[in-house]
Amino acid sequence: MTRDLHLVRHGEATKDESRLTARGRRQSELLAERLRSTGFAAVHHGPAPRATETASIIAEVLKVPCRVEAAADDFVPHFVPDHDEFFDQFPESERTRGPALAHEAETRFARPGDGPVLVVTHSFLIGWLVRDALDAPPERWLSLNHDNAALTVIRYTTGKPPSLLRFNDGGHLSGL
Numbered sequence: 001m002t003r004d005l006h007l008v009r010h011g012e013a014t015k016d017e018s019r020l021t022a023r024g025r026r027q028s029e030l031l032a033e034r035l036r037s038t039g040f041a042a043v044h045h046g047p048a049p050r051a052t053e054t055a056s057i058i059a060e061v062l063k064v065p066c067r068v069e070a071a072a073d074d075f076v077p078h079f080v081p082d083h084d085e086f087f088d089q090f091p092e093s094e095r096t097r098g099p100a101l102a103h104e105a106e107t108r109f110a111r112p113g114d115g116p117v118l119v120v121t122h123s124f125l126i127g128w129l130v131r132d133a134l135d136a137p138p139e140r141w142l143s144l145n146h147d148n149a150a151l152t153v154i155r156y157t158t159g160k161p162p163s164l165l166r167f168n169d170g171g172h173l174s175g176l
Helices: 022-035 049-062 092-109 123-133 138-143
Strands: 002-009 043-045 066-068 117-121 151-157 163-169
Touching: 002 123, 022 049, 022 151, 043 049, 049 066, 049 117, 092 117, 092 123, 123 138, 123 151, 123 163
Parallel strands: 002 117, 043 066, 043 117
Antiparallel strands: 002 151, 151 163
């Protein structure tokens, strides 16, 4: 069995993160066009408004349902010692619930299965799942940043290690 996990960071959001900017909506439309022929059954997304709006735009173009997933939310997946100043900027709730949600995301999405899966999420989770696919040390997720509406694809095949097919690919955004 093989699964291609398509990970997308939400489109550009307003400063208060309550919705997408006009540019963020356009990024989402361009991404949806790129993914049109992939054959997703649904668009999984985190509950934050910027991820929800991005997923809705993509789902409308792909004519598939949206599914809210707590494991695709915005959270700190792993605390890295000696980086207290960085981690202090995030709410305690994101730091304490993050490792369990990261594990849930790995269990839910990062495994062989039938057909492609699309998850609209946030940079931290994408970095965490890429780090996991590359079998890198846990602290390496911090160095894996992801652009708005860029595409990362990880292939999971039974009996084989994961393969990183694309990382932070924004080719569809070149016209912006």
